[in-house]
Amino acid sequence: MNRWLLALPLAVFGIGGIGLYILFLSQANENAFQENLLPELIGFCLEGFFLVGLFTFIQQLRDYYRRRELWMSLRSALRDFLSHLDLAFLAPDAEPATTAALESEPFVVSKLLTLLADAELGIETLINLKQAAVSTLPLARDLINIAAQLSTRHMRCWIAIVAAIDQLSVADTREQAERPLNELLVRLAEFDSLKL
Structure with a gap:
C-alpha cells in the first residue's frame, strides 16, 4: 500500500505531462496563450515527476539501509x-x-x-x-x-x-x-x- 501511495504522484505528474504535451502538439498554432503556458505546464509536470521520483528513491534507499543496520545488529x-x-x-x-x-x-x-x-x-x-x-x-x-x-x-x-x-x-x-x-x-x- 505504501508503494502505491509513493507511485501516485509520479503517475499524476507523468500522465499530466504527457497529456499537456499532446495538447501542445495538437494546438500549437491556435493562440499565443497556449504557446506560452503549455510549455511551462509541461516543464512543471516533468520537474514534479523527476523530483518526486528522486525523493521516493532516496527515501526507499534510506529505509533499506536502516533495515540492513537493524538486521546486522541482530546477526552480530x-x-x-x-x-x-x-x-x-x-x-x-x-x-x-x-x-x-x-x-x-x-x-x-x-x-x-x-x-x-x-x-x-x-x-x-x-x-x-x-x-x-x-x-x-x-x-x-x-x-x-x-x-x-x-x-x-x-x-x-x-x-x-x-x-x-x-x-x-x-x-x-x-x-x-x-x-x-x-x-x-x-x-x-x-x-x-x-x-x-
Missing part, C-alpha cells in the same frame, strides 16, 4: 556462537571465517549446519557454547523488539532463536546441548533467507 549478537562452531570444525591448515562473514554471510550458517550433522562436537566446544549462550541470552531477549521492526516473520524467527539459546544455556548433557544448537542454526538460516 550471534557471532560468538558461530565463531565457536567455526573453530570447532576448522581443519588444521585452514583459516577461520572472518568477523564480517560470521556476521553477515548466510553460507556460513548453512556450512555449519552441514558440519554439525556430520560430526560430533567436543566437550570443550559444548562448554564454550553454553557459556556463550548464558552471556548472550539477555542481549538476544532485548533484541526481540529490533526484530519486530523488520517484520513479523523476522520476529518469529528471532523468538525461536532466543528460545534455542535459552535451552542451550541450561543444558546439562550432550543431547540437551546439540538439539537447541541445531535449532538455533536452522532458525538462523531461516532468518537469513527472509527479505529485508
